[in-house]
Amino acid sequence: MRLRPATSADLxxxxxxxxxxxxxASSGADDAYDWxxxxxxxxxxxxxxxxxxxxxxxxxxxSIDPAREESHYWGDCGPGLRALDVWxxxxxxxxxxxxxxxxxxxxxxxxxxxxxxxxxLDPLAENVRACRFYERLGFRAVERRLFGEDDxxxxxxxxxxxxxASPSP
Ligand SMILES: CC(C)(COP(=O)(O)OP(=O)(O)OC[C@H]1O[C@@H](n2cnc3c(N)ncnc32)[C@H](O)[C@@H]1OP(=O)(O)O)[C@@H](O)C(=O)NCCC(=O)NCCS
Numbered sequence: 001m002r003l004r005p006a007t008s009a010d011l012x013x014x015x016x017x018x019x020x021x022x023x024x025a026s027s028g029a030d031d032a033y034d035w036x037x038x039x040x041x042x043x044x045x046x047x048x049x050x051x052x053x054x055x056x057x058x059x060x061x062x063s064i065d066p067a068r069e070e071s072h073y074w075g076d077c078g079p080g081l082r083a084l085d086v087w088x089x090x091x092x093x094x095x096x097x098x099x100x101x102x103x104x105x106x107x108x109x110x111x112x113x114x115x116x117x118x119x120x121l122d123p124l125a126e127n128v129r130a131c132r133f134y135e136r137l138g139f140r141a142v143e144r145r146l147f148g149e150d151d152x153x154x155x156x157x158x159x160x161x162x163x164x165a166s167p168s169p
Pocket of ligand 1: 100128133
């Protein structure tokens, strides 16, 4: 299993995933990512990564530095953070442990940067299964917040909690 940068060759897969009703519902009022425009646009505050398992693409995640992200979606937040959006693309791949494996790799990657102190997520409050999934990974709900029209729960995982839950070998 691995994370690798998304490329334009992934566009058909990403578009097919975007058509999935659970993925569309989890995005709330936000428009779907414009993958065709965003994948070639390399910026130093964001990574778009494909999660591969069993030799095939299974999920996608977008990791941003919320303090530097250009739309300031997260508002005024200090440095040292990462914010993630994650999807397991096909309904048939959900509920099989892929999401947890993808999140473990993503968190290792975020915290590999010593300046990162915490990771944020903002599922819709109504997405109770995703909320439960994040809580099982150690994230804690810190705020209920409206992002535009979307009623979200802000989840946060501190570096210390992550290190205590995943001690180095
Ligand atoms: C949320 C998600 C990334 C979890 O990945 P996964 O591979 O399904 O999760 P795992 O198999 O590792 O763990 C299972 C848990 O994931 C969550 N989950 C499973 N299917 C889900 C779905 N369709 N929607 C939301 N959460 C789901 C549940 O908490 C589940 O535990 P449960 O069976 O006790 O309810 C994935 O299901 C997904 O992409 N769902 C659709 C889009 C979405 O909601 N993304 C999150 C946006 S914040």
